[in-house]
Amino acid sequence: MKTHKILTLAGDGIGPEVLAEAVRFLKRLEALGLARFEFEDDLAGGASIDARGVPLSPETLARAKLADAVLFGAVGGPKWDGKGPYHLRPEQGILGLRQGLGLYANLRPARCYAPLAAASSLKQELVEGLDILIVRELTGGVYFGQPKEIVTLEDGQRRATDTQVYTTSEIERIARVAFELARSRGNFVHSAEKNNVMRTGSLWKETVTELHAAEYADVTLHHILADNCGMQLVRRPKQFDVMVMDNLFGDILSDVAAMLTGSLGMLPSASLGAVSPATGKRAALYEPIHGTAPDIAGQNKANPLAMLASTEMMLRYSLDEAPLADALSSAIEAVLARGLRTPDIAAPGTTVVGTAEMGAAVAEEVANILEVAA
Structure with missing residues (x-):
């Protein structure tokens, strides 16, 4: 079984919280004997500025180039807004990764999960099946x-x-x-x-x-x-x-x-580079697009589903693990169908849970799906 080398860059705000749920899920796959991962953690954005004086160090970029994929949280926040020169702002961390890795193609799916059709800003009939x-x-x-x-x-x-x-x-x-x-x-x-x-x-x-x-x-x-x-x-x-x-x-x-789709907390993304003729691999970075949400950081309120859906894209586009990606997609839908919601997508009659609880529920659902399939 191949070991997938993953660089994790949690960043700022709610980045560490949602990224922790992606790592929890991947470790659950390891525990089930379905995949192997080697994790390396590093800094980007404001966290990197605080520790190293730059939003992206050359050493971090070098590690990203060696990884099979990068899982990225989010960068930025009031702590760094308007402070320091433009090239040293937290957002330059993600821009530097995109440029340094040659990530020219950004894929942003907007899928409306059936249980969330009523949560959209538009009429339900306009978004069902989107x-x-x-x-x-x-x-x-x-x-x-x-x-x-x-x-x-x-x-x-x-x-x-x-x-x-x-x-x-x-x-x-x-x-x-x-x-x-x-x-x-x-x-x-x-x-x-x-x-x-x-x-x-x-x-x-x-x-x-x-x-x-x-x-x-x-x-x-x-x-x-x-x-x-x-x-x-x-x-x-x-x-x-x-x-x-x-x-x-x-x-x-x-x-x-x-x-x-109901919330920015639901939208994942993949950023892909060109396929290397030498290795057949492409540089890739996966991140939710919701930003750092500093007003709820550290409160166990952040929605981890965009991060988990980004992990699904990583399994599909970088790691050649389509069955595991399919199981994760099905698990997210199943958990939503059970009525579990983080505060951003809560509605009358649903059960409001925190970041960790939502992540744990998805990981458990994936385990159930894969054990049934086995």
Whole structure:
């Protein structure tokens, strides 16, 4: 049985609490004799700034490059807001990992579990059965373009510049990911941009169109303006299957999609790099998108399900453990069907539990599912 090497970076706020539940689950798999893991723990974000003076040390990045996958909690919080230079803020920890590992493809599923359909901000009939996969380009665009600066002009005004920049190859590789994933799902892709006002949007649309015609004509392609896409997500979300977009629009629209599922605490993500020709492996990082939630940190109130769903994605995309991933997905649904809820998704008639209790319930349910299957 292969040993999977996992680097855990808990980060700040509720990061350590939710990551602990993912590790608990993986250790339960070990106890059942179903998998083997080697865990290495390290620091990122504010925790790394406090201990080492930087949000991501070169040593941590080196460990990430050697791991089979990285499990990441969350970074940031009021303690570090507006303090220190821009390049030493906690968020630079995750940006540094994305850039250093070449994690250009961010997969953000927005799935509405049946027991949570009534918890969505939208009418239940609009979200029942919802299953969207947003593919976000992660290492280009306005977050990484140069120049990125604030300068003082001769007249005393200050001017801020963020540069949106994309190359054909960057667009092609993320579109290729979206088309390949669509073939295993509903076989259609929406590509979102702003070609009407942005030159990068024009190049994006042209490049995706040409790639589609050359290699993926069997997949249905729809182009959609990003602002209209946001409107359609709350108007008729089930029209979407796979959605591909740039870094900025992916960041914004995936958070919109998250609320369709009932809570940001339900949305996982996977960030993937290119497959290495030498090893056949790809760098990968898995994290919930809910942030550090400092107002509830340390109170056993955080929802660990996005972290556990991120672990499911890790089992599926990095560790070649699809049956275990399927069992984890089924366990999350089963626990929700039993009425267990953390405070963010609580509703009348449900049982409110804490972070640890929810994590333990999912781990136990997975054990039951796998023992039955065995």
